[in-house]
Amino acid sequence: MTTIALTVNGQPTTVTAPPMKRLLDVLREDLHLTGAKEGCGEGECGSCSVLMNGELVNSCLVPILQAEGAQITTIEGVANQEKLHPIQQCFLEHGGAQCGICTPGMILATHHLLDKYPQPTLAQIKEGLAGNLCRCTGYMRIFEAVQQAANVEPPEPRT
Ligand code: FES
Ligand code: FES
Numbered sequence: 828m829t830t831i832a833l834t835v836n837g838q839p840t841t842v843t844a845p846p847m848k849r850l851l852d853v854l855r856e857d858l859h860l861t862g863a864k865e866g867c868g869e870g871e872c873g874s875c876s877v878l879m880n881g882e883l884v885n886s887c888l889v890p891i892l893q894a895e896g897a898q899i900t901t902i903e904g905v906a907n908q909e910k911l912h913p914i915q916q917c918f919l920e921h922g923g924a925q926c927g928i929c930t931p932g933m934i935l936a937t938h939h940l941l942d943k944y945p946q947p948t949l950a951q952i953k954e955g956l957a958g959n960l961c962r963c964t965g966y967m968r969i970f971e972a973v974q975q976a977a978n979v980e981p982p983e984p985r986t
Pocket of ligand 2: 924925926927928929930961
């Protein structure tokens with residue numbers, strides 16, 4: 828077992844866990860943040876995506892040891908308390924979420940994309956979401972949601 832200090836959604840925290848325990852499992856089991864989902868468990872689907880030091884990572888591939896001192900943002904850290912983030916609202920309005928398994932990862936990937944390209948082209952949207960698979964929507968609704976989100980002024984600076 829090892830004790831790791833990290834910051835999750837702005838809250839400094841420590842966890843004691845086996846060093847190779849996956850960040851995904853630490854978030855879900857130890858910190859009770861169940862927004863990140865396990866799809867493939869192999870780094871292929873993006874449903875477990877979180878932001879780690881501002882980069883989009885597949886949390887199923889990150890041993891907790893690697894997260895020492897890291898700043899982690901999960902989907903729970905995106906919404907402002909009870910109010911949906913504009914990206915979430917756009918997904919809701921465009922039917923960009925159906926079963927919802929991919930949705931937390933899609934929202935975080937969109938967040939990351941819009942930080943990089945505030946007015947992304949369709950090609951940039953497709954590239955930015957290329958690591959996130961969706962079995963339900965056929966992607967067009969998701970792309971439309973991202974395009975709308977790019978035109979909505981965020982309520983606070985995106986992290
Ligand atoms: S569960 Fe992590 S990439 Fe699929
Ligand atoms: S909404 Fe079901 S996998 Fe995307």
